Amino acid sequence: MAAVELGALAGFVFDLDGCVWNGNVLNPGAGETLAALDRAGRRLAFVSNNSRATGADLRERLHALGVTVAQHALSPLEIIGEVITQRWSRSRVLVMGAREMEDAIAGAGHAIVDFKDWRAATVVAVGNDFDLTYERLTVAARAAAATGRLVTPNVDPRLPVEGGEFLPGCGAIVKAVAVAAGGVEPVVVGKPEPPLFRMALERLGLPPSRVAMVGDSVTADIVGARGVGMPTVLYAPQGSTAAEPDVVVRSFAELARLAGVGPAENSR
Numbered sequence: 001m002a003a004v005e006l007g008a009l010a011g012f013v014f015d016l017d018g019c020v021w022n023g024n025v026l027n028p029g030a031g032e033t034l035a036a037l038d039r040a041g042r043r044l045a046f047v048s049n050n051s052r053a054t055g056a057d058l059r060e061r062l063h064a065l066g067v068t069v070a071q072h073a074l075s076p077l078e079i080i081g082e083v084i085t086q087r088w089s090r091s092r093v094l095v096m097g098a099r100e101m102e103d104a105i106a107g108a109g110h111a112i113v114d115f116k117d118w119r120a121a122t123v124v125a126v127g128n129d130f131d132l133t134y135e136r137l138t139v140a141a142r143a144a145a146a147t148g149r150l151v152t153p154n155v156d157p158r159l160p161v162e163g164g165e166f167l168p169g170c171g172a173i174v175k176a177v178a179v180a181a182g183g184v185e186p187v188v189v190g191k192p193e194p195p196l197f198r199m200a201l202e203r204l205g206l207p208p209s210r211v212a213m214v215g216d217s218v219t220a221d222i223v224g225a226r227g228v229g230m231p232t233v234l235y236a237p238q239g240s241t242a243a244e245p246d247v248v249v250r251s252f253a254e255l256a257r258l259a260g261v262g263p264a265e266n267s268r
Contacts, residue, residue: 004231004246006212007260011043013200013225015191015215016058016073017050019235023162026065027235029252036261038069043211045072045200049154049190049220051127051170052098054078072203076153076190077101079199081108083189084123084151091149094118096140096177097127097170101153115139123149126177126186128159128170137173141180150178154190156220191217192224201228214255218242 014020020030037044048058058073081104084091094113095102105125106112113121115136124144129136144150155171178184190196201208208229215221215235222232222244233255234245242248249255256262 006258009212011204011206011211013045013213015221016046016048018160018216022160025162031066033252033256034067034069036256040261043204044069045204046070047074047196047200049156050075051153052100074196074199077104079195080189081105088123091123092121093123093125094121094143095125096136097129101127118143122147126152126174140177144177144181144184148184150184150186152186155188191220194228197228218244
């Protein structure tokens with residue numbers, strides 16, 4: 001018997017990477033279950049720790065995969081500039097990561113510092129950097145050591161991709177910078193910290209007790225959601241003995257059944 005009655009809940013927040021999709025492919029039954037929840041009047045939101053995509057990017061990607069119920073999609077880029085302002089006011093930021101993160105930080109009123117001018121930086125922001133070089137790692141670490149100010153969208157060690165494979169995640173890169181900088185602790189914007197969860201709840205217009213968080217990561221999704229008072233569902237196709245989630249499901253078909261919207265088609 002599930003510890004939480006999913007059929008009585010008014011909304012669901014879904015993690016994307018590893019849960020709704022892997023790489024460019026929806027996980028089995030995800031599309032059908034999301035559509036069924038929407039038809040049943042459940043409010044839906046999607047959150048991702050992606051350091052290279054805005055909420056608009058995520059919605060576009062969901063729509064391209066046939067998920068047309070993605071009105072609310074959120075990433076740390078929605079709030080990273082605001083977090084920097086709250087912590088350190090308007091800043092000169094060295095950004096090691098995607099152009100999208102740089103644009104988000106600049107859009108919040110911060111000045112972007114070129115790598116050759118790293119000594120002018122007052123804050124260092126590190127995301128998943130597909131152009132990572134030893135030189136860029138060195139400069140970011142030196143700037144973080146000099147300022148003692150390091151911010152990151154997430155500390156996820158891996159980014160799941162199609163076929164069960166993975167890429168090194170943002171957390172692997174920011175860990176290298178933090179260690180080389182002498183142990184500077186990064187300020188984490190995304191999951192498991194509260195801001196993204198709270199923003200999703202605000203968009204849905206529901207209290208945390210009425211909305212379940214569904215994700216595949218105990219440390220990011222489950223622990224973070226529990227911290228803001230949300231019921232939690234761990235998506236674990238291989239099963240799990242983790243004590244933290246309220247409910248564990250092996251498939252989206254099982255999630256649909258427990259939520260009272262019927263089995264998802266093509267879920268095996």
